[in-house]
Amino acid sequence: MVWDSWRAERGPLALVCAAILAANPDNSQPWLFRITERGGQVCIDLFADLRRNLKAIDPYQRNVHIGLGCALENLLLAAGANSYATDITLAPDAADVTHVARIDLAPAGVVAPDLYWAIPQRHMNRAGYDTNRPLGEDMLAEIQALNQDDPDARLFWFTTAGDRRCIGDLIVEATEATIHDTEQAADIVRWSRMSWQDVQQHKDGITLDTSGVTGPTLAVAKMLPTFTPEQSNQAWLKNTRETHVATAATFCILAVRDKSAPVQQLRAGRLLQRVHLWSTAHGLALHVMHQMPDRAGREESLGIEPRFGHALRDLIGNPAWQALSMFRMGYPTVEALRSPRLPVEQVLIS
Ligand SMILES: Cc1cc2nc3c(=O)[nH]c(=O)nc-3n(C[C@H](O)[C@H](O)[C@H](O)COP(=O)(O)O)c2cc1C
CATH class of the missing domain: 3.40.109.10 (NADH Oxidase)
Structure with missing residues (x-):
């Protein structure tokens, strides 16, 4: 289960493992990733998988794109934690609307902020919240x-x-x-x-x-x-x-x-x-x-x-x-549980 194994991977695949733990509409996981390594240059391309859209709930694919943005955030946090600097291009191909981002990676020092460590603990909490604790x-x-x-x-x-x-x-x-x-x-x-x-x-x-x-x-x-x-x-x-x-x-x-x-x-x-x-x-x-x-x-x-x-x-x-x-x-009253994820191999394309 990628919630447990997400940090076991090394290299660019580790970034994809972090990305697929992101929030996304109805857990439809509408994403595909392509990792390219050529002549020392490493790049991850992020695509919308429009076969997994929510139809009448999301007629303009706004939710799909928000979910892809969530995945991108996790991916970029994991890039820093895995010693990569990133160069991001959003909507890199005007001829392909499903190609939502290109992330070029280069070696760098490790940057792993608190937000990175929160990746596997983050879950949608649909239970009741503590009504005695307002947010300051x-x-x-x-x-x-x-x-x-x-x-x-x-x-x-x-x-x-x-x-x-x-x-x-x-x-x-x-x-x-x-x-x-x-x-x-x-x-x-x-x-x-x-x-x-x-x-x-x-x-x-x-x-x-x-x-x-x-x-x-x-x-x-x-x-x-x-x-x-x-x-x-x-x-x-x-x-x-x-x-x-x-x-x-x-x-x-x-x-x-x-x-x-x-x-x-x-x-x-x-x-x-x-x-x-x-x-x-x-x-x-x-x-x-x-x-x-x-x-x-x-x-x-x-x-x-x-x-x-x-x-x-x-x-x-x-x-x-x-x-x-x-x-x-x-403030939560109970801990939220994990939602399922497709195995990472199923969201990789060549
Ligand atoms: C764009 C978007 C719309 C969402 N809409 C709802 C919603 O209306 N109701 C809801 O309970 N959860 C909603 N969610 C939460 C997702 O269902 C949740 O992220 C997904 O099931 C994966 O679970 P996780 O976030 O716990 O990993 C939405 C998430 C995103 C990114």
Whole structure:
């Protein structure tokens, strides 16, 4: 399992092992890597695997690119820890939109910051958070400072009780809208792996272990026959309302200047991963919750009234910024579990 063996590899493969441990949409793992070593020059090319996209949930592949940005961040942290300096080119081939990054490697000294060591500890935490522990202003300021070099990305925080209630209600409403949208609901179910056999076969998707169900309920759920899609949807809605939004210490919208620009999506993904690694290293829990941005994308693709598009715009309150991603944070009440990964050989191409 790459969660345990990720540091056993040497050379550029070690960087790919770190990359595939990143957050990514619905654990679809929409990435492919090509390692080239020629005449002493080492290079890793990162590609989007669009066969593994989320269809109606992500009609413009924004989530795919955010996930690839998350992978890129891990890869670059691992480069430093494995004695490589990097030279990154985003979108290096105008003729191939799936070719999202080229990373040229050169020998250098070892740089292994705390964020690197947090890579295998970082997991999406979908359980309840400690409602007695708010996030201090100093902590939020430190997270804000993680974005020092991307003028096109910005974090908007919603921490007061009033703001949290307002966003929580919108997220619940977006979850209901997703469930009632037959295509979107079906595309979520496609990545649901509720039985042990499914997990072993696919090594991807959302599993019972990572669903946020904990303790005896998890043990009982594992013994039950597989849920129907309707049961899964209702459980998701209930957890969203009663656990996810009810216990969030803060919500955050990750906004960019232009949410349609793949390069900005990639860089936003890097920032999202950095925030999650930092949170992990500081004992905080994080949960990406994309119901609102995903509904906004769906509204765009169907040309229907932009209920959530407008709600996100109003929450940001600044026309210079567009919402791309969203998450909640807080202090964990339970440890989050690992999600499955495809073996590294399956994501390498020649
Ligand atoms: C762009 C993007 C969108 C995501 N949307 C959601 C979401 O709406 N709800 C959710 O529970 N998790 C969401 N996630 C978290 C992924 O499901 C999670 O990263 C993936 O299952 C891998 O698990 P891990 O992060 O614990 O390694 C999202 C992640 C990314 C990068």
